[in-house]
Amino acid sequence: MRIDVIVLSGLLLAARASDALGSDAAVPECIAPERLLVWPESDPVWMMCWLPPEESAGPRGSGLELRKVHYRGHPVLRRAHAPMLFAEYREGAGGDCYRDWKDQSAPILADIAVQGRLDFAVDPPQAITACDRSRDPTQSYGACPFRLDGYPNANATCHGGVAIEDRGDRVMLTSQYYADWYLYTSRWTFHADGRIEPVFGFGNSNGTFNSVTHWHHNYWRLEFDIDGVGNDVVSRDGIDRATEFSDVRDPHGSADGESRTWAVRNPVSGRGYRIVPGDTDYRIATDESGRGFHLVDVMVTRQHDLEYGDSPNYDLWDCAMDQAALVDGESIERTVVAFYYRAAVRDTTKNDWPPGCIGGACVAQDSMLCKQVGPVLVPLGHWEASDPRRRIRVAVPRPKIFFIPAAASFRLRLGPRCATACGQVMCSRWVCGATSFAQWPVSPGRITSVTSGGPGRNGVGVPCTQSAWPAP
Numbered sequence: 477m478r479i480d481v482i483v484l485s486g487l488l489l490a491a492r493a494s495d496a497l498g499s500d501a502a503v504p505e506c507i508a509p510e511r512l513l514v515w516p517e518s519d520p521v522w523m524m525c526w527l528p529p530e531e532s533a534g535p536r537g538s539g540l541e542l543r544k545v546h547y548r549g550h551p552v553l554r555r556a557h558a559p560m561l562f563a564e565y566r567e568g569a570g571g572d573c574y575r576d577w578k579d580q581s582a583p584i585l586a587d588i589a590v591q592g593r594l595d596f597a598v599d600p601p602q603a604i605t606a607c608d609r610s611r612d613p614t615q616s617y618g619a620c621p622f623r624l625d626g627y628p629n630a631n632a633t634c635h636g637g638v639a640i641e642d643r644g645d646r647v648m649l650t651s652q653y654y655a656d657w658y659l660y661t662s663r664w665t666f667h668a669d670g671r672i673e674p675v676f677g678f679g680n681s682n683g684t685f686n687s688v689t690h691w692h693h694n695y696w697r698l699e700f701d702i703d704g705v706g707n708d709v710v711s712r713d714g715i716d717r718a719t720e721f722s723d724v725r726d727p728h729g730s731a732d733g734e735s736r737t738w739a740v741r742n743p744v745s746g747r748g749y750r751i752v753p754g755d756t757d758y759r760i761a762t763d764e765s766g767r768g769f770h771l772v773d774v775m776v777t778r779q780h781d782l783e784y785g786d787s788p789n790y791d792l793w794d795c796a797m798d799q800a801a802l803v804d805g806e807s808i809e810r811t812v813v814a815f816y817y818r819a820a821v822r823d824t825t826k827n828d829w830p831p832g833c834i835g836g837a838c839v840a841q842d843s844m845l846c847k848q849v850g851p852v853l854v855p856l857g858h859w860e861a862s863d864p865r866r867r868i869r870v871a872v873p874r875p876k877i878f879f880i881p882a883a884a885s886f887r888l889r890l891g892p893r894c895a896t897a898c899g900q901v902m903c904s905r906w907v908c909g910a911t912s913f914a915q916w917p918v919s920p921g922r923i924t925s926v927t928s929g930g931p932g933r934n935g936v937g938v939p940c941t942q943s944a945w946p947a948p
């Protein structure tokens with residue numbers, strides 16, 4: 477049977493423009509304690525909900541957490557956060573190893589105007605964390621205001637929350653959190669052109685274990701749901717993958733050369749994001765410590781509610797990331813995926829690295845210099861044309877009821893107008909007995925097979941109701 481659709485446009489669209497920031501624009505519904513960010517405030521490009529570290533999900537938190545991230549009205553990420561964070565010491569010296577907590581905000585120096593709300597920062601011109609201030613290979617600058625003369629002052633104070641800065645062509649969220657003497661910076665930049673840059677910095681407030689070479693590992697977790705329809709596909713270097721997998725950045729790669737990239741996309745709309753490692757992400761090889769705690773850079777998993785990492789329980793001494801708990805053969809086809817991305821730094825003490833080095837052959841001490849890592853997420857496909865104010869409405873004139881043979885396959889042929897007009901949205905939903913089907917727009921003329929189930933009325937068929945357009 478053929479699905480007939482009509483495209484409503486013109487006057488109806490004009491009438492709807494007035495409520496473009498209502499249901500049409502898909503403003504994310506933030507549920508307390510989530511806070512809404514809309515940037516810019518008129519004609520928004522980015523919308524999302526955010527949570528400070530102490531209110532983030534996961535065992536002992538997940539740092540600065542973002543939810544329901546929308547770009548130009550289209551859902552991109554259900555959730556983005558950093559739920560696994562580690563420090564490990566060479567040959568078990570010093571603190572041996574830790575799984576650090578991520579739920580204790582540490583003050584950052586920020587213009588009062590941007591503390592917990594969107595505005596322009598004037599003094600200082602950008603929020604400052606311990607990592608931003610770090611300059612000395614052997615000295616820490618302490619906690620906020622990081623020995624900065626003139627601060628705090630009437631304009632800027634040490635604020636234990638999130639700074640949200642309008643930078644003109646981008647919006648930036650900055651947080652910092654303690655794990656004892658460590659001061660971790662988590663910063664997210666959302667560019668007007670759609671790029672997303674998460675940056676993580678590994679700072680230190682008092683110089684503890686300055687004398688022991690050690691590594692830090694941060695794992696971001698990105699719950700992609702492009703277009704919000706639970707229909708994501710993941711590729712690695714352009715080849716789609718069917719099941720969960722782990723991966724490493726090419727050890728011989730470089731930021732401008734042969735590095736691997738991964739992409740998550742909605743195969744219907746063509747919109748998606750490519751995950752491109754940052755330059756500094758390549759500096760530290762996987763498991764450089766040799767302790768076997770962190771063996772992969774990427775894990776792509778099927779999303780499960782309440783699964784925020786390899787373990788639901790936090791233990792300070794769980795120093796190894798258990799990838800088998802996450803990557804275990806589930807399908808990642810046409811679903812919501814959780815993309816884990818790890819990057820690490822080495823804080824090297826004097827005359828200590830590489831192992832066995834002497835004098836000038838050793839890496840210069842840099843243990844108190846804060847290092848930053850992070851990938852770039854680059855948009856794929858056409859996002860601009862789908863401005864929510866000009867979203868095409870696709871309508872089925874009225875619900876239709878069909879009868880189809882019980883427990884048999886039937887086929888739906890999609891009209892070409894539906895296929896081109898629907899974009900990312902679901903064309904229709906079919907409810908046949910107790911079973912419902914989503915009818916996705918596919919290539920014009922392509923046939924989608926579905927199977928009904930259960931006994932039908934009078935034993936001759938299953939009543940199917942076609943309704944619910946477009947996608948919720």
Ligand SMILES: [Cu+2]
Nearest residue numbers: 678680692823
């Ligand atoms: Cu360190």
